[in-house]
Amino acid sequence: MNVLVVLTTILFILMVLVGGKKGARSFIALFLNFGVLFLTILEMTDPKANPIILTLVACVIISCINLFYINKVNNKTITAFISSIITTAILLLFIVIVTETMMIQGFGEEEIEEISIYSLTIGIDFVKIATSMIIMSTIGAIIDIAISITSPMREAFYHHPSISRKELFTFGLSIGKDILGTSTNTLFFAFFGSYLALLIWFKDLSYSVGEIVNSKIFSAELITILCAGIGVALVIPIASWITATYLVKIKEKM
Template structure:
């Protein structure tokens, strides 16, 4: 579409060489400055609201972005196994994020294990659905172009979709896992609770998280694919054929599997947290009294938990 460029507009030009002569053509507006300002505003809000925790969040986000763009993507371009690379980068992101935001402690360990369980669950579900639904990975113009650039058979497009689903599920599961682990950590420090008390509390907390997080994931994927939905909507595409298009199926899988991974993370993190948070307490308590607490037997004088 023709673009009207005015004097003093900050634009990006592309050089075109024909017969030894160089011509310059408008390619796009230069928007880096506006994005930089928005990034600065985001960082300022995080620091103002979070303080030192906000600084940890920014460092965690920085390391995550650097690992994705300067390690993960080059590995895929170099032809490394996409499944192994995706698993490794997910483990790294989980570890670095929870260490920066929560520190090295039982809470971060419980959240990391719970998050890893949710991501693994999402990956397994996708691999199963990929097999039974006979997905090819060729679902839009971008994947076809990617296949042409790398050469037929040199890039595993099924693996690319696996990476999309797994990394997409990572954000939601990390949020849920840390919320559950952090809440249970606060509960166990406020009062003496048993493993089953923590499990009951964690599941109740998870019910409140469940609705908003599921909506967040579904709406995020719908919002990102709204243009595609509008295109099919105005073209009067038959609904049955629309729901069987691989492009639509993959978008649905991303949202549904991401939500399933988040839902699985709730009970898994709850159980892991309850085990880790009560393990030391149970080890410290004398065995005869641990098994007879419910009989009304008193602790010996001077005993401290």
């Protein structure tokens, strides 16, 4: 416990030193996001609740916290919020189809021993749970990319107010191209970092490459990373177009 307190204190000090008041708000936002996720998980245990709807509501709240609470309400956060919600809605349709087709819901055979003492008749649709898990895993990356594009686009527009919508859109795409590779690689390495023990376990069990790839646990996590990558790729043109259209319209009304 003392280690957690020390690390949390160090993180808070560094975030305040680097980010000032915005850094302090970012630190508080971590706990707010945790609270939203915790309450969402508690509500999911109710068989009458729809996990997907709960997840979408949680994503909207998390987006508001990460965008409006940290960066306040302005042009860049409004367009980033709209872009994130649209991208999540589009991605949701794809995720539902993939989850039902690939049948990645539930537990893998490697987990049978751990769950054997529990009752499996809990009345929860694990297809919806799997869909919710993937959505939750993608929303953070989508919000991050959205604000990373809308913020420099707003700065470029304020410094060059005569810029056209097409030029501003192209500027946003160029930014997206620069961060697309690093963002997808971050998701990829996060997967292998968090599941390194699982991969070592597969090696100890003498799994072949085919058995690893077809393992439900591995497939579910890899599909999550791929869906997050698709969300990152989608939000780039969406955020660029929405921001360019929004800023140009504001200029035309002035």
